[in-house]
Amino acid sequence: MMAERVIRGRIDRGGILVSGDAPLLRLQQRAGGGEGRPLALPNLARLVALAQRLQREISRPLIAADDHSDIHALVRILPDAEGATLEISDWRTRPVMQSQIPPVTEVAAVSPRAWMWESDVQLRLIALTAGAEADAVPAEWEGRSLSELFELQPDADGHFAVLRALARQARFAGQLVRTDDGKGGRMAMTLAAEPLFDATGGFTGFRGTVLPDDAPPPAPAPAALTDPAFGSLPLSDPAFGRRIDGALRGPLARIIATAETISGQFDGPIRADYARYAGDIAHAGRHLLGLVDDLADLQNIERPGFKAARDEIDLGDLARRAVGLLGMKAEEKGIRIDAPPLDDKMPATGEFRRVLQVLLNLLGNAIRYSPEDSMIWIRLDRDGDRATVTVADQGQGIDAAQQAVVFEKFERLGRTDSGGSGLGLYIARRLARAMDGDLTVDSAPGQGARFTLSLPARDA
């Protein structure tokens, strides 16, 4: 049981730490200060100054960091005529190197075909859910042992990764298992998970994924793993890409959320230029997150055997959905979108969400590069056995030389703003071709651009 201990300190009117209990003095020293010197902890110093200025007691959460740990505490500042007294309680130290437990979202980003699972200390399942494109999970899984539901297979050395991880309370991957496929047979899958710990450091179980092993076998290794676009980064290695994806998504989401909180001044007013900087940080963070999404997509569509589903779709309906999703963005620039009317249908074959993704990319680009108060048209057409949807804008247009490279990876036509990653059109064309369609551009400088997505037409 934790007993509350209060750590005290005394600050004079000039902001000098004149005395303090040992933990506070140690923190002050690690931050480059010392006893008899100005308080070297910026967050705390700011709170002290505020309390002195207001001549009011202030109680706030405090987060401080030294070279090897983060410190979370509650601080109470009692100002008086001679300075202020600090009372710090609920002092908790967290090593900076402590590995972060990934939220399920980061793990699940690996594959929509995965099942997500969580177990307790005894490897009894307390959660098992199917990803968006995964098979249904087995019935009656609740509370069953992991090894009961999944028949564990030893590796080449006769070891079981999950059991060694359980003994070590550490992460594991590549545990081969077999389980019922729900059709009377058995299927091979692979387990991976991270250990979970509670606030007292106690191990509470695992959280991870189960992936079916029916993915196509890996292609023979190319002569060199380096990609001309990515340089020497091993992004062609799917495992590396997944790790980068998982590792970046969480921190970026936190940076964006925090920067937006500061920018929106939700916790109180700050200087306008600081709020603007925070807005810039959030914008840059969103750009980076978009790039991570694009890279994840890129990796997915470039793997051998990638196939898109053949849904029966209506290009008119999808175009209207895209307009609904981006209409507000267009309104912000005073751009009007002339969308196909409700009764305008264009039956086609393609994967619903992938076609929507392509249309969102085309419409997003059109909005981004169109002048204010301009117009964007979306037209549906049928050309023999092809159904087409065209997005036309009044932007500056693309000359013939640029049209030749606009669908290349990382091609941004010389633009240096933070609007896009240069992967969107490359991905869009790859998707279109994976659906037996194509994506083309028709444009001239000063006359806007017309991007046309064509797909196999379907008779309604």
Added chain:
Amino acid sequence: MAETPLFSQLASVNPALSARLQESTAFLAAPAATRLSEEQRALILGIARRLVESVAGLLGGAVDSLALWDDWAAQGLPGAAQLSGLCFARAEEHRWRGQPVQDVGEAPPPRVIAADAAIDVPVAADDPLSAIDRAYLALQIADRRRFDALGHPRIAMEDMDLDLLRALLLDIAAWALVQAGKDSAEAARLGEAVRGALAQHRPERGIDRAAADYHAALAGVGAGALADGAAAAIARHDWPSFIALAAATHKYRYDAMALALITAEPAQLAPMLAPLLRDQAALVPLEGSLAMLPGRAVASAAPDDYTAALQARAALFGEAEGAA
């Protein structure tokens, strides 16, 4: 002051204006109150969307939940007043539980085991559970149903109040019927689907029943075990277990108890939890964790001051009238 009829007329044909006017009314009713942050709005909306999708899914997959949500997002959710409390409570609990754990510094270093050490395969059947462990396991399972596959918070169908579930099913069925052109065969099918979904409702698998069972299992051992279990849950930052025990102690719903804790002033926690905890020192991590949560809807000192001011004014006027 009478409301301008023109405003009402304009708002009746303009959902955006209607929403703004309602927001203005709510703002003027409490100008000093803090508002929802963008994170809170996003969480509430996400929870509501997943709830609508889940309930639509109960109707046999014939409902286009994407189109349904588009429509409702534009026009407003039917029963928004009933859903808002549910979604807000779940969102606030999720924010609280999503805070980084602050003191895992005491986590032991990774264990070292010999390469050839024998490791047993844990098999649940070999290890019969005690009543407490069984109840705790059921509580964890019920809690994890309150997340989707991506770890996003949601309302589990098992936790839905039957009346609210019925109302939502009927609203969705009505929407689907309009989409289908009021076809009488479709109406009969939807009616049957609603009845089937309600018949399948399993509140005994929900978090409230699991909370009550866990509480009963600990209380069966003795009041000391209950208090120790609650204190240990606080120390571990195992908030779902702690909320469950507190809820069962007060005979509250789980979500109501979570909201009561999140919105409590520090001074209110000790009396609120006195029936459950023996040692007030156990509250320190709870107070610390709640204090770290930004944007809580905590009743500040202002209402009390205002009440006191109103009483003082009444007393003053009373005296003045008396003097007159």
